[in-house]
Amino acid sequence: MARLDIENLVKRYGDFHAVRDVSLSIADGEFLVLLGPSGCGKTTTLRMVAGFIEPTAGRVLLGGQDVTLLPPWKRNAGMVFQSYALFPHLTVAQNVAFGLEMRKIPRADIEKRVEEVLALVRLGGYGGRLPRQLSGGQQQRVALARALAIRPDVLLLDEPLSNLDAKLRQEVRVEIRELQRQLGLTTVMVTHDQEEALTMADRLVVMNEGLVRQVGSQRDLYERPADRFVAGFVGRSTFLVGTVEAPGRFRSNGGLGLACSGGMAGPGVLALRPERVEIGPPIPSGPLSGLDNCLPGTVEFVSYLGALIDIHVRLSTTDRLVVQIANRDGGFAPDVGQSVHVGWPASAGQVFAE
């Protein structure tokens, strides 16, 4: 295993900037996740690390060695593809052995290593099967075993779980993460699924439009999003559009005067996490009156999610807020059309300049 450094990586296709200027350092044994919507440049970045795409500018260093100009077959990077990309005409064991044969390892050692790796992904005894005789989850594990067999300097995962059903995905997440820790694998994973990113990563990189928007831990991204994009992409936020009148004073376009934390005077948006907002009956002197912001509104939409309930509350003609409450016995659960009060402390609202 080795550290991976990406320095000022750029990829342009004509006028289109797939990746604008990405620099990242991944420590030995670290699990880094590139998170972003489709077309944000995360896969292009990963493919430049693997060597499938030649960067327009910048460098890729693997274990301190510059591999920018090396073809894929001369980089020791193991990749798991979204489609798994198993060789359909080869058995599971032959698939896993392929990379070892390319490294001219003696036959006896190859057989031993193949067995070890298959046992590692709990597929011992499946060596003689063809890929099409396996379930999706098993194929995924073969792909992982094949990448691990070559003892790569870095493990690259390109949306590895997107073809699995929801339940299996949750299991495999944990499995991959445990394996990665156990083997101390330097890993870069690309995903658009934020829940997947949050559960697996040591550190996350949020990308959009070819740029890194924020790098940090789960808590960093959620509690202190760098910009409006991150606030909306990691977790959910309700955005109220308006103006920061003075630091700490926000006025929405719908005319609501709100207390917020910080902010520079000028046009901006106020981002609120749905679970940080409280909701209660419309009594002016109720439990919400102690909060910095306490406003009357009308429930417009309720979605019942089981453990949680989303309540969409209309505050003014242009301002609507989502409140998420836990589904508790005897808890306040308003219906559509009901008048309510919502409230939140100034610290719960984050302001971004527009």
Added chain:
Amino acid sequence: MTSLAVIRRRAGRWALNGAAGVALAYILLPLIFVVWLAFFRQEIPSFPPEGYSLKWFAAILDQRKFVDGFSLSFRVGVLATLTGLVLGVPAALCLVRYNFTLRGPLANLLLMPVVVPGVVLGTAMYVFQVEVENDLDVDVLGTFYALVAGHVVIVIPWVVRLVTASLAGVDRAIEEAAQNLGANAWVTFWRITLPSIRPGIVAGALFGFVTSFGNLEMSLFLVGPGRTTLPIVILQYLEWKIDPTIAAVSVVQILLIGGAMLLTDRYVKLARVV
């Protein structure tokens, strides 16, 4: 109402099955008659047969021109097919893998020889070979290799078409996976790409060979004295005689080609690529 719908659906199915049956009979009946005819005892084909005999099959071997024609057609077919593969497989790879200007027209051009009437193709080949002969001052027309060259042109469309179809079903990522695991471009091609398009290659070779083997029109222009392919031998024989020998030759041909198809189908499912 419900029963009416059931009747209509059943009637629809019957109509479809009936149409398929008629089409199948239309294709198979001539073949069945040819096969039947090959076993007639009398020399002049007339119904009903006076009796049955295998003597016409023995008669094939007595006529050297049938044996020679068969041998020539076979050698031309094999060589033209191999050459067609060497040229057609890379062409199909380029057409599927690379996006370049004139890709569409080039794809059509490569499929053209099966669309152009054989006589037109034969005339064009003939004129071309005469020109080459005049310009280079070497024997071209009527030689074995000139005949093979002509047949390569009618083999290529089959190879390109079937390999292209086969490639479309191959996940591009498997080649990247091979390279990621340490295989260079050449090793990737031989160990990963080629095996995964094998059904297309085998089917393309088979159909290419059959096309070459049965080709009459183009060969008529390209054969030289004393060098005639089986279809031409059959045609020449028919000009003088109508006896069941020709039917017997056809039966042998049908058996050979049918056998080749069945054998191929055991290894690669033709229905999947054609």
